[in-house]
Amino acid sequence: MSILSIRDLKVDYATQEGTVQAVDGVSLDVDEGQQVGLIGESGCGKTTLLKAIVQVLPRNGRITAGKIMFKGIDMLQLSKAEMRQLRWREIATIPQASMDSLNPVQRVGSQLMKLLRVRGGYDKRAARRRAADLFDLVGLDTERLMHYPHEFSGGMKQRAVIAMALALEPSLLIADEPVTALDVIVQHQILEVLRELEQELNLTVMLITHDISVVAQVCDSVAVMYAGRIVEQAAAQPFFHAPAHPYSLGLQQAFPNLARPRDELVSIEGYPPDLREPPSGCRFAERCPFVQDSCHDIDPRLELVGDNRLAACLRSGEMETLRLQAEDPALWQQVEVAQYFVDQPLPPAPSPKHQGGGDALAGLIEPTASPLESAEEAAYGGISKSPPNALGGDLEGGRVVAPLLEMRDVSKRFKIGGGLAGLLRGDQEQTVYAVNNISFTLRRGESLGLAGESGCGKSTTGKLLVKLLDASDGEILFDGADLAGMEQDDLLNFRRRSQLMFQNPFEALNPRFTLYRSLTEPLIIHGWKDEEARLQRVIETLDRVNLRPAEVFLDKYPHQLSGGQLQRVVLARALVLHPDFLVADEPVSMLDVSVRAGILNTTRRLARELGLATVYISHDLSLLQYTCDRIAIMYLGEIVEIGPSSEVINNPQHPYTKALIAAVPVPDPTIENPPLRIQEGIPRPTEQFIGCPFAQRCPDVMEACIDIRPPAITDEYSHMAQCHLYGQHRDSPKLKPGAEVTSGNTR
Amino acid sequence: MNRGIAYYILGRFLQSLMVLWIIVTLLFLLFRLAPSNPLASYIDTTFTKEQEAALLARFGLDKPLGEQYIIYLLNLARFELGDTFSYSGKSVLDILSADLPNTIYLTLSSLLVAYAVGVLGGIAMAALRGSLFERVGTTFTLMTRAAPTFWVGMLLLSFFAFQWKLLPSAGIGPAVVRYRWETEWDKLMSPVFWRHMILPTFTLALYLHGLPLLLMRSNMLEVLDQDYVTMSRLAGYSEWRVMIHTAARNAMLPVLTALTLGIGYSIGGNVVIENVFSWPGLGRTLVRAVQQADYPLAQGAFFLIALIIVFMNFIADILYSLLDPRVGASAQAQVS
Amino acid sequence: MSRKLVSVVVLLLMLLVLAIPAASQTAGEAVPAIIVRSVTQAERPIEFETTRLVVENMRQLGLDVEHRAVPWAQLIDEIWYTRTGDEAWEMTYWRMVGRPERSDPDEFTYNLFHSSVRDGGYNFIGYNNPDYDALAEAQRVEVADKEARLDIICEAQQIIRDDMVNAYFVHPLTPQVVNTEVFSADSVVTQAGIGVHNFWTWIGIEPTGDSKDLVTSTTSFLNSFNPLEIAGDAPSRVTEMTWDRLMRINPIGVAEPWAAESVVWEDPLNVVVTLRAGMTWHDGEPVQSDDAAYSFEAALAGTTQTDEDGNESFRAEAPDYYPFARNVANIEIIDDLSLRFTLHTPSAAFETSSLAKLNLIPKHVWEPIIEDLLTKDDADVDSIQEEIPIGSGPFKYVAFDVNEFVLLEAFDDHWARPKIDTWLMNVLPNQEATLGQIQSGEMNFLWEWPGDPGVLQQIVDDNEHLDLFSAVSIGFQYFAFNVRYAPFDDVTFRQAVAHTIPQQFIIDNIYNGFAAPADSFVSAALEYWRQCDDLPTYDLGIDGARELLADAGYTWDDDGRLHYPAE
């Protein structure tokens, strides 16, 4: 029997620009003991739905129609007081950004106890006991009850919030994005906790997320929401194997999947419709590659399309065929062509130029390059003087090529707590070894991925590479010249040749500049005096990153663009000077799933076309596997493993790498993640280790690990790892496609 | 509490000392800029060059500037503020220590009234956001903040004291009563004193209540948007509990800091009101001292006020770090 | 520093600008810019407005005049300490207040104009006239013949008026208010040249009902309670009642024996004083002749110091009273109640300005204090504040809070016990508050009023229970000229300026009639000393002044600027 039953629910927001129908006729049932995952990209109405259920809509929000039955009670008929009684005792909610859901100035324990006493009627002693039990349940040390929220890590806060949600043994738990913004390992562990609790307590859960892999991990049923509607509802397994709606198809294809790497990911181009005036036909029609004329006129209803499966698509009958077609990314790009950009056929991928010449982009599309630019290129495009590096591997059929960039024993230390004030306070000056003795090379046209948990030093490395920071020790050679010594013209030239792409596209552009201004700034700085030439270059670059027609974008401000478009602009700005080298720091982590693939594809394509050396920084190994030739795994400022992508992913040697791989969620409920054998919590890199830095957390730690630094061992594939057990680990856990999800699979 | 906080307090304290030293030095230099002869207030029928020299010596004004500065610092360190020019037989400290309690009473009473009204008003305004009450209330508050206090004080004086004769017009009490107050305690126990305090307190509170009110209101609005407040609502707490226990409690923190800072600044800022109501406090003495060219006294009063302000700023920092565990924790990392 | 620099630059520029027209003129140089000083409006609006008015008129003479208003303390400094040099003051508003001892013309006659007090004393205007000096000295020693002294005083007044060294314009009428519901109006004594706030009123005022408390206030400072210090108007009110004096100035301005039963001059240099029998100090000790002697000895106490150049100088421990005792050469104690003073030189004013001036202080209290002070270089009696001041006057100390209030009560053992029980003076700088309190009855005796007298008149008219008293003051208001330097070294110029002062207009409009026209440093209130020929008047106005200047050879340029006569 369904515990929660929503029927034809409609929710409006009154805004100054008009009425937004955020939820438009949603019907959904949640059965007792069921775990329903609600998926959709941002703005599709999933959080509104949640707020409507517990009736905490903002002031301008209003339920205009429909019914919400909870255990047979019509919740919309309840008085405020009755509703309050219902909350938390019956329906507990883990709100979005639950990290901030704890009162910062109260101890976590007292917040929990207050809840138990005020809402649960516990007496003081019982409340204390129950609080301790709850902490136990979610895997938190009971001593932590006395701590303040800021003393908790993100994962611990999340556990505490889950403990609070479970405090009164609710019949229904609604969790809104419970693991977003958490590190992979933490994310994995929180999901594990949820999964265990589901089993132990037979919880009924409604989980809201944009990440289908999360749903794949913890839910047994899925509902996909799009533009205020539910477009598909199904049990988890059939859903992931055979989505019944084009949108679901797209979502599934858009996710990089470690288990099933793809050559090209699908990108669902375009944007959800304006919900102030929703289209009369299918809401997905605009972005659907399988659209037909009737789609624009007929609003498809959510209908039974199979065993316990509901979908809202006019072509649901042909789904078998469509599914096959959908595998082809080109199909999805046609949508893009038709709707948004005049796309040119791709030019044949040029072979990267390795000797001299330098600027590939200039050679390709640079008929109007200014004389100055050409002169510059002539002057600096000389042959690299740096020696070949064994670690660099060889992509060019045995020919050893001079690297564009070389890190030699580079370290970066930060000092904290020093200074006069620190001295006065008696603080010990602490040194943070953010980057510790790392070396690698990068050749023209090559792409390297840096992976690791947050705090591992990968972003610092990125900043060192573009000289936003200066190395404390070691040398960073760019085209043979040490970055440390660069000044004036040398520096300016380096600035022209190296660029950085930022994580948050909403911050990466000056909000007060038009896009033209933002893109032309680098040119002005580098002495392009001719306005026409600048304009020409800007337009060409915009065109390159698929922002077409480029002219339309010139006078736009950043806020007028969507995240995906913005990130393309950021890419354009990075490329406008025709650099040789690009660092992309988490380039898509802030973007909606549907557009991630588009950005990655464009970046990858241009890098390949232009012979750009690229460093990708990401915590997401599946993404790096998709984009990079080589991957380096960083831990506590050190590179613990580096090698060709497929080698690192499929044959990881370092236990840390294995843990990271194990933690990556896979958007397929049938794939069993290998067990994660390490705990969350990266220590602060304030000491230098004699032995292996990972020894503290390593599941296979030996005595030698503490005292003796493991050697860097490199195999014939240029696959290096620093571990005493190199090659001797017990069979590295492989992903097992096709295995059935069994209960309690993590223990 | 923990070691971090202790070090933080010590650090802040040393920092305050440094700030105070700079202020004191500036003060010393500032008063060397004084246009008139420091002995101006000593003139009478006879005055010989010799007596002038003797007086200069008495106030240490004949020594080189550097030496004067050292002596000045040493004296301040011992809280030795010197002799006044214009009050015979009284040291600066005598005068100021008689004034200080009065200033503090007025400051505290007005701040307490202002903050009580302000905090409650702020909560009400936040709760009734967008209503007519809120608009009228905010406008009224803005008006009280925009009106010159002495003007308001004078108008109140004119009605309450002169026209309707409801309240006394000046001072802290008639001398026939005052001379029996042997201790501050006697003063505080006297209803006469409190009656005299009503008008100046009310005038100041009228002006001062704006800050806590607007601060509380905006803090409330901000806090009410926070996730943990939403969480409280989701947890089914009553609206009253959400507003008072969770939101108001958290929104109070900056207001409390503002109150602490306010004590310091009010003591320096009550100058005008003290003059309007002939309130025998630091501010009135300062103005008189400046008018009388009694520089040691003016300097002493200035120093005392600055000392209180720096001290209250220090207290505010500490208080904030104690009240808000986040600040306390980040205190160590917060390299100044 | 930079202010100086800026002013130097500005001055240079001004000089340049001035030099151009000056070069083209055959007449003398333009009269340079003049700064006229006064206190600020906040302190004394009447003085400020008067100055503004006069400055306005002076401008019509073709003068470049700036009105500079500074606080009183600063004004004293600027006038007192910059008498000479480039920064010297030029013209200022000044006032002399009435005090009982000033009932004798000696102080003003000598101190204001004698060339010996030109550099450090009261002759800050720098007047130097040997003829006048002779007169000022003569009136001092003319003890025997009062008529002859009158002639001398008249001549002195004539010279000063003719020379126009000070442009007197008013003797203010001090408006004073008494609550006649509390006190009998008939018992209020008006002292000539002073007003109702005098010793005779304090001891004689009769309460009509049960309330026997006199409550008054002051707008100025109440910063000392010390028999050896002259700290200002308000403290003087207190000391004169707490400490008795051998003689007192009576309501018509003449010194009469008070604590002394008799004062007998044996010759112009010796006077025998006999004390009243049975007087006691407030602490119960008897008042004896050695106390009286010590009162003068204390005023004379001091040390002689020698500086590096071998110059000897005398440092008095009671610098305020030293001048009034200086003439005493010897004091001889005859018995418990009588003593003989021997003077250095005969002095006509000795009774008024010494016997009626010095407070009688108890020797047993002050001797240790003075002894101690004599051992210290850097302290005098100004630094002393007794815990409980002990005097022998009709009122005794109850409480004193610096700049707050003084509370006195009648001394029951005094032979002239006052009719009131307590006497209270509050410090109340706020004039509105003062008015509020006198109306509400919080205060019942208003003796000091620096504000607009018209308002006070209005208050009294509106309130049945208030009576207004007013008396022409011995004090006077005037513009002082620094006669050391041009243009004020020229008598004609000074006279011309005096003509521009609209005396009657000021009396009518600024003083609201509460002032008497002044033409001399001897007030009309001192009737005896004004039995002289009429003094010249200066009322020709602006046109007359211009004529006067033209006659003396002054010219005006095309811009209307006044120029000195050609050489």
Place this chain on the structure above:
Amino acid sequence: MQQEAMVREGPPGKTTAQFRQGSALRQLWETNLEVFQRDKMALFGLCIFAVFALVALLAPLIAPNDPLTPLKNADGDWIKDALPYWLAEPGEDEAEGYTNEFFLGTTNIGRDIFSQLIHGSRSALLVGFSAAAAVAVIGTIVGLLAGYYGGWVDTVLMRAADVAFGIPFIPFIIVIAAFFDPSIWNVVLAMAVLLWRDTGRVIRSQVLVIKEQAFVSAARVSGASDLRIIFVYIAPSILPLSFLYGSFAIAWAILTEASVSFLGFSDPNTISWGFMLQDAFLSLALTRGAFYWIIPPGLCIMLTVMAGFFIGRGYEEVLFPRLRRM
């Protein structure tokens, strides 16, 4: 006070802006425009300033009489304490020898109160705007330097701010006013010396936030110089904040000038509203019941100060939509 540094996404709304060269100044102008478009109160404040500015500009034309010269009747005596004509008994004035045409009466020495009020707007606006400009400029520069360069520059400037925070404001002005010649510029000087502290601190924290934003790093990666980053990238973003503090500074300056005048440290030859009140109080206007003399200057001060507050709040609404603070 503890103004948390918060950066919001760019100003929302305009989709019609069509500038090829989206200059930062244009954007700034837009922000300003937006303040007054969105916030009616801010617009009202601006109108108040505009009206007073006009009055100040045309003061000699509007004011019927010289503000300082006492008016004289037919006999040559001052027309003292004349009531406003709308309060005067008919015929009374003719008996006194003048025709009453005074909108707000005259002072106790016969100056025209209305003319004083008109002329008072000049010093109010002069003090207000110059002090505001000084505070905003100094605070902005200090904030920019301290925030951008950090290190010892930051330490020195922020210690200086601490010192400025420790110096009592009104007493400082009193001392300054007593030591220099009385002038309305003393207030401006004292405000410039002390009040940059709030502006400086807030702008510093804002700069710290902006400095860390990716677009600034992007500029650096593109090779932009420090000065270019400060003035092209950071300054335009914090200028509205300077305006906010500037608006409040206008209000404080006018209030402070009034207080200092009231205490008697003002230049008596410059008519300001504070001076008028001081004059009125010293002349016992309260006792006279001359409310036509006391009320108008106070109201004018209140109006201009509120105008400053309104505009400041308008900026706050736009800059910190939720943090509406004074």
